[in-house]
Amino acid sequence: MDQALLVFITVADKQSFTRAAEELHMTQPAVSQYVQTLERTYGTRLLERGGKRVRLNKAGEIIYHHAKEIVGLYARMSDLVDDLMNQASGTLAIGASYTFGEYVLPGVIARLQAKFPLIRPEIAIGNTRQISEGVAAGDLEIGVVEGEFRHEKLHVEPFADDQMYIAAFADHRLAAKERVRFAELTEEPWIVRESGSGTREATEAMFDRFGRKPRRLMEFGSTQLIKESVEAGLGITLLSRWAIRKEIALGSMVVLDVEGLPVSRRFSVVARDTPFHTRASVVFRELLLETTD
CATH class of the missing domain: 1.10.10.10 (Winged helix-like DNA-binding domain superfamily/Winged helix DNA-binding domain)
Structure with missing residues (x-):
């Protein structure tokens, strides 16, 4: 060099x-x-x-x-x-979109470190667009993104399903209702992720499917901030089951029983479209493919 x-x-x-x-x-x-x-x-x-x-x-x-x-x-x-000469080791630059990176990836990294202690993971969290661009540019070796995704420079491989639900604070007026029509939710304030986010993409697709868009949208760039805002009663949101499972268990948030839900999407692993990959990235990908419920 x-x-x-x-x-x-x-x-x-x-x-x-x-x-x-x-x-x-x-x-x-x-x-x-x-x-x-x-x-x-x-x-x-x-x-x-x-x-x-x-x-x-x-x-x-x-x-x-x-x-x-x-x-x-x-x-x-x-x-x-x-x-070619040694076991999986070295730095592995991993990118993940917010939902997977904050709520699922820590468990995958723990398994990776237990099996391959010589691998040194470096984690970058961003939205789907940011992670895909990072992998395409070579700044990240492998990434995990949400939703439907294609990129001319990347190999995209779906590996896990994700279910998304409309969540509200525990005392929401519709919380106790057995079944909610989506039309009833259009007057509610909605809290959504920013453009470029896989969660935002899924939310917009849901609005299009029902043919209705809420009158008031608040856009936040953090899933954690959205959850805290929902818990404070500022509005409702569509989030992954991974993101809200602790709040549901604690009773600070509830899932609304809405006709036509949950929304299904995929998590995908992305890497540069090349036949050559480090052993560290290969074993990480194999762990991802083992990810289940």
């Missing part, structure tokens, strides 16, 4: 030659020399120097973007070759 690229990436990330030198355990003159060599190679300055900080210029942004890809590919190549 070109050491100059690694040094340049570190300087850009740290915005400082001094902090980059500390990170790389090098002298500051050595760091400066690597960057100057790279600038001579491309015949242009790559960094704007001002005060104690440096920043990328337009040419630097191009070099930085491709250097990150090159360094990532080199690390991945080394990991794949190492896998």
Whole structure:
């Protein structure tokens, strides 16, 4: 791997030659020399120097973007070759959408660590769009997303069903009703996830299926915040059974018995569409495929 690229990436990330030198355990003159060599190679300055900080210029942004890809590919190549000789180990960058990441993934990681203690999982939580883009860009090695999903650069494999229910606070006026028509809920305030979320996608699909959309929607970017808001009586919501099982057990929330529900969707594992995967990602995928109720 070109050491100059690694040094340049570190300087850009740290915005400082001094902090980059500390990170790389090098002298500051050595760091400066690597960057100057790279600038001579491309015949242009790559960094704007001002005060104690440096920043990328337009040419630097191009070099930085491709250097990150090159360094990532080199690390991945080394990991794949190492896998041929050793047991599953090393860092595994995992991405998961909020529902799976916050309520299901911890149990999967516990099983992974028990069986493969040399694997070091790094977890990123985001919505379905963010996780898929992270995997496609190579920032994440494997991801778990919600709902119907396709991506030209990714292999998508459904592995588990999820049931979603309309939840309300325990003393909601419809809580004790045996069967609720969806039309009765359109006057209620609804609390929904942001666009790009698999939960939001499922909610919008449900509205379309019933041909009715609530008059008032409140959009929150956190499932936990939605649950606390529902418990406070601010509105109702559609959430995965995984997300609300503790609240239901504690009696702070109830599931409304609504005609035509629950909503079904799938959890899918996503990875880059390539025949080469690290052993760590392979064993993690196998654990995911074992995930059941």
